[in-house]
Amino acid sequence: MLPDSQMLLDAARQAAACAARLRLPLRTRVWQGAAGELAGAGTGASMDFQDHRPYFPGDDPRHINWQAYARTGQYTMKLYREEVRPSVDILFDASPSMFLTPEKALRSAGLLHFTLECAQRGGAALSIHLLGQTAARAIEPASVAAMRWVDELPAATASPNTLPDLHAIRLRPNGLRVWISDLLCTGDPAVPLRALGHGHGSGIILCPFAPEEAAPEWAGACDFLDVESGRREARHIDAGVLRRYRAAYDAHFQLWKEQARRFRTPLARIAATGSLESALASGALPAGAVETGT
Amino acid sequence: MPEFRLAQAGPLWLTLHVPLSFANPLGLLALLGVPAVLAIHYLQRRTRTIPVATLFLIEQRRDQSRMGRRFERLIGSWPMWLQLLIVVLLAAHLSQPRWPLAGSVQRLAVVVDGSASMRVSKRDLLHQLTTVAQRCQSLARRTEYLVLLDDPTQARLYAGDSLPAMLQALERWNPVGGPVDPTPSLRLARERVGKHGLVVYATDTPLEKLPADAVLLAVGHPLANIGITGLSVGQQDGQAVWRALVCNRSASPQTRAWHLEWDQGMRSPDALVRLAAGGMESLSAAMPAGATRLRLVLDKDEFSLDDSFAFLTPTPKPLTYRHSLPAGLNWLPERLGRSVPGMAAAAPGMAADIVLAAASDGQFPTVLGSGILMSATGDANAKTLAQPVVAVHHPMVAGLSWETLTVQDVPMVPAKPSDVVLVWCGPQPLVSLRPVPLAEGAAAAATPAQQLVLHFNPEFSNMERLPAAAVLFLRYCEEVRLAKRGTSRDQLEPRQALAPLLPGELHGELVSETLDLAGNIVSSRNIPPNGLAGLRAPDEPGFLRVREGATTLIDGAVAFADAREGDFRACATRVATTDVASDSTAGDALGPWWPMVVLLVLLALLASWALIGKASRTQTH
Structure with missing residues (x-):
């Protein structure tokens, strides 16, 4: 079920509260890009002293260290860190599985709002892409802030659970790519992970999950309805089937974690239960997907 | 009559030869709860849409099929299995399974209807008896069988412990006999098998009530039978003519x-006889010239005994008479010669079989053999005796x-003291039989001749017009004829x-031969002198000869002539048997375990409730 306005309001409220304590790891990296508020990879005009170097003709004389010249008689330049504005690309998986249960829908929406809040607080240049089952759509950050993004979700179509083609999305170079997805799809995880790191970018995966998926209590005759493809399948679930399902579920995410580790992409599984802050603290913080705000 | 409580409960055990029976087979009806439980679970268990x-993470089934869905709705429910267990335990409790005790013996006595109509149903009888016998086998470690005929005078057919x-x-x-009251044989069978044994009356015509706690095993079925009910040979226009009755019993x-x-x-051309429903038709034709053995043949049907009728050209054993009666009594020898078949006056100088003599001076003349003696005194004006005339009980x-x-x-x-008075008038004997002393040298076993004595003068009575007198004279002549040594041509029935047809005096061993139509010997057997009681006509219709040396004593034709046996309209199949399990042969199979069974039922009940409650809460959650 898609989140309604009340749920979006709750999600935004939880995200705001959470963003006051946690944030995206924007400050732990050195960015490149337009002038901004965060330290860049090069030298700039910020207040942060970075290094000394001999003077070369053409250097700005305002940055000559006159005290050093008085001591040594050599012109020495003072170098200051560059301040840049990072770019953050938010890739939100808008497939029906993200809204499988009300809790998971709330958590998915909360993560989107949290990411947006963190990026805005970090002064990042934002772009938001809603990834549908077959197509992606870029939306304005204001749309999320105004809680109108649900209306802009790509129309749901019955299609198999396959990985989205992130290469087809124009991601800005040197940026942070936050992929919010439950990863419940088939395919090689390396493909989207490689796309996340494309163009010197770095990626973060925030993966909401519902306990109904991780530890279901199915028993007996069940008529399963695949929310992605619309396919129905009647199955009798006994303890053996349930045990094998859980093993397959664990193996699925174990594979994703291994691949994410290989591509140095933090992957945080965010439980749909409890508050967003506690879920991020227990899932995203240890994975390095978020950091504390202090 | 006790009904078979659950005839269908046995076949599985009978097939598997499992020595298990049920004291109350109706209790097995509780097993109907099994499909009921399954149906309830099937209907209650709706699939949830999840x-x-x-x-894609749920493993794919290998047996994926469209039909699998309905079947799977019945799998894997502890309450269902527990409820099925309860049903099975209850069925076991109600049906009271019995296990044969060590050393137990079950006795089965079968009294079979020996009537000829049972020939048609013999195969069904064997099949049904096999079922009953196998059921008895399941009741005891050993089974004893006794097979009697409904005619208690007949020898038993089998006694032993082997079903085959x-x-x-x-x-x-x-079977060739007629209908017989089975009561004596059933009582005898009950005595033989005791109160715990099973007595079965096997017949083709169901009876409503049977004595001796016997159970009915009717194996007959209605049959459209056409048969010859009788045949006679007579004279018509001075020519011998046979006449047969054919009956349609459909x-x-x-x-x-x-x-x-x-x-x-020799054979006549085929002719057709058309019979109305339930009707009779008469067939007749002149006896073929020179024929001795004849057979009337109808198209065969399922009951073949009455589809042919063997008969002989009638040639009675000749009888001769001589008389020395006054003129007023001459009507008697004259009528005897005219009315008694084969009777003729003895040739001069030849011995007569019957001597007719009248008394003179109150004394009968001496007659050594058979004879009819009578008084010759009387007066036309004498009064008649006023006392009533009565006869004694005599054949x-x-x-x-x-x-x-x-x-x-x-x-x-x-009358002499040795006379057997047949007819009295008050204290006065009127008619008596007087035995003739055996001559010296006669065989001890020989039947003594008898003389018919009329103590009054028939001339001055109405005896000439009295039918009883004519019958008496005829009977006497036939008795003399029977005792006379010679060839008797008889129409016989099977067995x-x-x-009784043999002459009283026999000199050597008899030979009984069955003949074919041409008179050829088909089979032959010697009859010892002490085996005369067992000398019977063959079971199958045909021709027979009994001879003593070269002297033929009986030349007979055997034909089935019991019209009752050819009527199958009342025949039916009705298997009514009873629960033959008894304490003497079978013990309670679950006897020591009943407390455990009850405990299991209660535990299963509680567990089922608990599991249902838990499932309900889970569903609600």
Whole structure:
């Protein structure tokens, strides 16, 4: 079920509260890009002293260290860190599985709002892409802030659970790519992970999950309805089937974690239960997907 | 009559030869709860629709099929299995399974209807008896069988403990008799098997009530039978003519072809006889010239005994008489010669079989052999005896009425002490049989001749017009004829006793031969002198000869003539048997375990409730 306005309001409220304590790891990296508020990879005009170097003709004389010249008689330049504005690309998986249960829908929406809040607080240049089952759509950050993004979700179509083609999305170079997805799809995880790191970018995966998926209590005759493809399948679930399902579920995410580790992409599984802050603290913080705000 | 409580409960055990029975087979009806429980679970258990995003992680079934869905709705429910267990335990409790005790013996006595109509149902009888016998086998470690005929005078067919041997004995058995009251044989069978044994009356015509706690095993079925009910040979226009009656015992008109065959391959053309439903038709034709052995043949049907009728050209054993009666009594020898078949006056100088003599001076003349003696005194004006005339109970006068006999009250020839008086008028003997002392050298076993004595003068009575007197004279002549040594040509029935047809005096060993139509010997056997009681006509219709040396004593034709046996309209199949389990042969299979069974039922009940409650809460959650 898609989140309604009340749920979006709750999600935004939880995200705001959470963003006051946690944030995206924007400050732990050195960015490149337009002038901004965060330290860049090069030298700039910020207040942060970075290094000394001999003077070369053409250097700005305002940055000559006159005290050093008085001591040594050599012109020495003072170098200051560059301040840049990072770019953050938010890739939100808008497939029906993200809204499988009300809790998971709330958590998915909360993560989107949290990411947006963190990026805005970090002064990042934002772009938001809603990834549908077959197509992606870029939306304005204001749309999320105004809680109108649900209306802009790509129309749901019955299609198999396959990985989205992130290469087809124009991601800005040197940026942070936050992929919010439950990863419940088939395919090689390396493909989207490689796309996340494309163009010197770095990626973060925030993966909401519902306990109904991780530890279901199915028993007996069940008529399963695949929310992605619309396919129905009647199955009798006994303890053996349930045990094998859980093993397959664990193996699925174990594979994703291994691949994410290989591509140095933090992957945080965010439980749909409890508050967003506690879920991020227990899932995203240890994975390095978020950091504390202090 | 006790009904078979659950005839269908046995086949599985019978097939598997599991020695298990049920004291109350109706209790097995509780097993109907099994499909009921399954149906309840099937109907109650609705599949839940569960939206998932991880269907690709659920393992794919190998037996994926469209029909699998309904079946799977019944799998894997502890409450269901527990409820099924409860049903099974309850069925076991109600049906009271019995296990044969060590050393137990179950006795089965079968009284079979020996009537000829049972030939048609013999195969069904064997099949049904096998089922009953196998059921008895399941009741005890050992089973004893006894097979009797409903006629208690007949020998038993089988006694022993082998079912195949019993069935073989019945297979060999050829019923030829008529209907007999089975009560004596059933009581005898009950005595033989005791109160715990099973007595079965096997017949083709169901009876409503049976004595001796016998159970009915009716194996007959209605049959459209066409048969010959009788045949006689008489004279018509000075020519011998045979006449047969053919009866249609069915509810529909029937047409049959018939022909006559005789002696050495002679055969008449086929002719058709059309019979209305339940109707009779008469067939008749002149006796073929020179024919001795004849057979009337109808088209065969399921009951073949009455589809042919073997008969002989009637040639009675000749009898001769001589008389020395006054003129007023000459009517008697004259009528005897005219009325008694084969009777003729003895040739001069030849011995007569019957001597007719009148008394003179109150004394009968001396007659050494058979004879009819009578008084010759009387007066036309004498009064008649006023006292009533009565007859004693004797075969010679059975069924005859003597009340109208008028006899003059004149002095009569007195009776001797050895006389057997047949007819009395007050204290006065009127008719008696007087034994003739055996001559010296006669065989001890020989039947003594008898003389018929009329103590009054028939001339001065109405005896000449009295029917009873004519019958008495005829009976006497036939008795003399029977005792006379010579060839007797008789029409016989299957298994008819032949000893009464033999002359009283036999000199050597008899030979009984069955003949074919041409008179050729088909089979032969010697009859020892002490085996005369067992000398009977064959079971199958045909021709027979009994001879003593070169002297033929009986030349007979055997034909089935019991019209009752050819009527199958009342026949039906009705298997009514009873629960034959008894304490003497079978013990309670679950006896020591009943507390455990009850405990199991209670535990299963509680567990089922608990599991249902838990499932309900889970569903709600």
